[in-house]
Amino acid sequence: MPRSVGFKYLFEKRPELKIAIFAGKGGLGKTTSSAALSYKLSTMGKRVLCFSTDPQASLSDIFEKDLFGKGEIEISKNLYVLEIDADKRIKEYVDSIRQKIKDMYKIEEIPREVEDYIESAVAEPAMYESAVYDAMLDVVSQNKYDFYVFDMPPFGHGIRMVAMADILSKWVDKITEARRQAYEYEKVASRLKREKYTEREDQLLKELESIRDRIVSFSRLITDPKGTAFTMVLIPEKMAIVDTEKALKMFEELGLRMSGVVVNQVYPPAILEDPRAPEYLKKRVEAQKPFLREIYEKFEDLILAIIPMLRREPRGLEMIEAVAKELWESTITLDDLEAISKR
Amino acid sequence: MKEKMYIEYLFMLMTIGDMMGIPLLPPYYTLRLLPYMVPNIKGWKLRMLRERDFTDIVTG
Ligand SMILES: Nc1ncnc2c1ncn2[C@@H]1O[C@H](COP(=O)(O)OP(=O)(O)OP(=O)(O)O)[C@@H](O)[C@H]1O
Ligand SMILES: [Mg+2]
Numbered sequence: 488m489p490r491s492v493g494f495k496y497l498f499e500k501r502p503e504l505k506i507a508i509f510a511g512k513g514g515l516g517k518t519t520s521s522a523a524l525s526y527k528l529s530t531m532g533k534r535v536l537c538f539s540t541d542p543q544a545s546l547s548d549i550f551e552k553d554l555f556g557k558g559e560i561e562i563s564k565n566l567y568v569l570e571i572d573a574d575k576r577i578k579e580y581v582d583s584i585r586q587k588i589k590d591m592y593k594i595e596e597i598p599r600e601v602e603d604y605i606e607s608a609v610a611e612p613a614m615y616e617s618a619v620y621d622a623m624l625d626v627v628s629q630n631k632y633d634f635y636v637f638d639m640p641p642f643g644h645g646i647r648m649v650a651m652a653d654i655l656s657k658w659v660d661k662i663t664e665a666r667r668q669a670y671e672y673e674k675v676a677s678r679l680k681r682e683k684y685t686e687r688e689d690q691l692l693k694e695l696e697s698i699r700d701r702i703v704s705f706s707r708l709i710t711d712p713k714g715t716a717f718t719m720v721l722i723p724e725k726m727a728i729v730d731t732e733k734a735l736k737m738f739e740e741l742g743l744r745m746s747g748v749v750v751n752q753v754y755p756p757a758i759l760e761d762p763r764a765p766e767y768l769k770k771r772v773e774a775q776k777p778f779l780r781e782i783y784e785k786f787e788d789l790i791l792a793i794i795p796m797l798r799r800e801p802r803g804l805e806m807i808e809a810v811a812k813e814l815w816e817s818t819i820t821l822d823d824l825e826a827i828s829k830r
Numbered sequence: 831m832k833e834k835m836y837i838e839y840l841f842m843l844m845t846i847g848d849m850m851g852i853p854l855l856p857p858y859y860t861l862r863l864l865p866y867m868v869p870n871i872k873g874w875k876l877r878m879l880r881e882r883d884f885t886d887i888v889t890g
Contacts (some may be wrong), residue, residue, distance in 0.1 A: 581861065588865045600871045604864065608857045617856030648856065655855070691866040698859045 492793050493816035494524060497746065503713050506635045507748070511720040512730050513641035516751035516794070518545040519801050520720055521638035523810040528634050529566035537568045538626055539638040540619040546570045546638065551803050563804065568774060569626065577618045581609060616640055624705050630735070646737050652699075652706035659699045663692065690704075717820040718791060723753060723778035732785065747791035749814070750782055754796050756823050771796075776827055783824040793819040 498504060507524055509517040518539065525537035536559065539546045544555040546568050554560050554573030584605070585597055597605070608614060619640055627635055647783075709715060719734055721727040733746060737744045754772045758764045782790075794813045801810050855863075 577858075580858070583862050584864060588868055591865050592868060597867070598871070601864070601868055604871065605861065608861055608864075611857045614857040617858035620856070621858055651856070687866055691863065694862055694866070698855065699860060701859065702856075 488820035489568065491788050491816065492821060493807070494527070495815050497716060497791055501713070501716070504716055505633070505714040506637065506711070507695040507716045507718065508637045508639060508709060509718050510722055510734070511641070512727060515722050515727055516720045516749065517641070518549055518638050518796070519807075519810055520718075520749050520751065520814060521636045522546065522549045522807050523801075523814045524739075525566055525568075526563075526804065526807045527811040527815050528636075529563065532565065532634040534565050534631075534829070535634045535636060536626065536632040537625065537636045537638070539568075539570050540573050540622065541570070541638065541641055542573065542615075543744065544570060549802055549807065551830045565638040567581045571619075571622050572614055573618050573622070576622060577609065577614060580618070581605060616670065616673065617648075620705050621701065624701060624708065627708055628704075646734075646741065646743075648702055649706045649710055649741055649743065649774060652703045655699050655702055659695055662695070662709040710743050712744065717743075717748055718749055720751055721752050723775040723782060726776065728778065728785065729779055735789075745789065748786050749792045749794065750779075750790060751794045753779065753793055753797045755819055756827055779824055783821070783828050787821065787824075790821065790824075793817040793824070795819060 504541050505808045507521075507526075511517055518541065521537055521539065525535045529535045537546065544553075547554045547570060550562050550568060552560070552562065554570045556570070556575060559567045559569045560723060562568050588597055588601065589595065590792050623637060673700055719731050721731045752815060754768065756772060758768050792814045794810060795818065797806070797809070799806075801807060
């Protein structure tokens, strides 16, 4: 019996899965894998939402339809795609903050120093990322679909949010307690004078608690050992292997488990046995060998699927279907990888 | 009174911590706290400047 891999086996082992997350560095195949899994699950009768936040509108590219900033669009039966315009979301959100400041202090214009602060916050790279995570949370809490597939932004793992959730929770508890004590103390001292001040603090604390709840929910969403499959996509190249190792280490340090990795863009080793295969293809197989060996040695137990390098970039439902087939039940097996390792 | 100052300090750290190199909250959420911090922001900037001058004297 060959040792086969594929998402089929993951879903057999974990039938209660509700969310799949594809993460990893840019350009390795997150969008391709997201589209493929979404398509596959939708053909099996699940109502699926495929969510991307890429400002490059890559789901629009792969599904060959303009979806960017247009809301949830049905591509084929049961398959919905959402490509949010994060910049627009941020802009609307920041405007609402500005309005809140104006209302709170009954002013017509935002003070220069405050505006400076807003602008520097918006310019931070983490702004985009955190806005995207917030949108993810919104979509899942609406609970309209059977399954959610997230094509994550290339610049982070969302893992920092997990670490933060814990720190923040403890911190908010501490503040709440310190504040309660201070309040008791003050009630005796000068209650009336400070009433207005306390009201502002009350609201601030509420805000803080609601932020904590958001971050904790997000952290649960991406780490839920039952409902969520967190997957990294990699290709047989040095940098991708190094990055995957780093991510795995980060997971471990937080006491989390990654569901596994997708090995994408693999030249099938069978090419070497094929007398009709052109020489340049054989060379590519040879070039990938040492990296495939490394992947097999380092991640053997984690490999969820092996997707072959296709002749052209996957675009349109027909090619997505071809990728989906490989993602679900890969033609290349672990035995093939092992054979390469021994050569 | 001491607790009060402690809270104030923590709130400040929370909201503008990222400017001081202590990334505590994602910026998307930091902004939600901003409206409450508006009265403090002017004073904060001045304080930071003063502290920086002081460090310059000590280390320079
Ligand atoms: N198995 C494959 N065979 C051939 N081409 C592929 C394969 N997988 C992905 N590609 C191509 O490689 C490029 C990168 O893939 P994809 O867009 O899925 O990566 P990504 O991780 O989403 O990238 P980004 O971080 O830029 O969003 C695309 O042009 C895609 O069409
Ligand atoms: Mg992409």
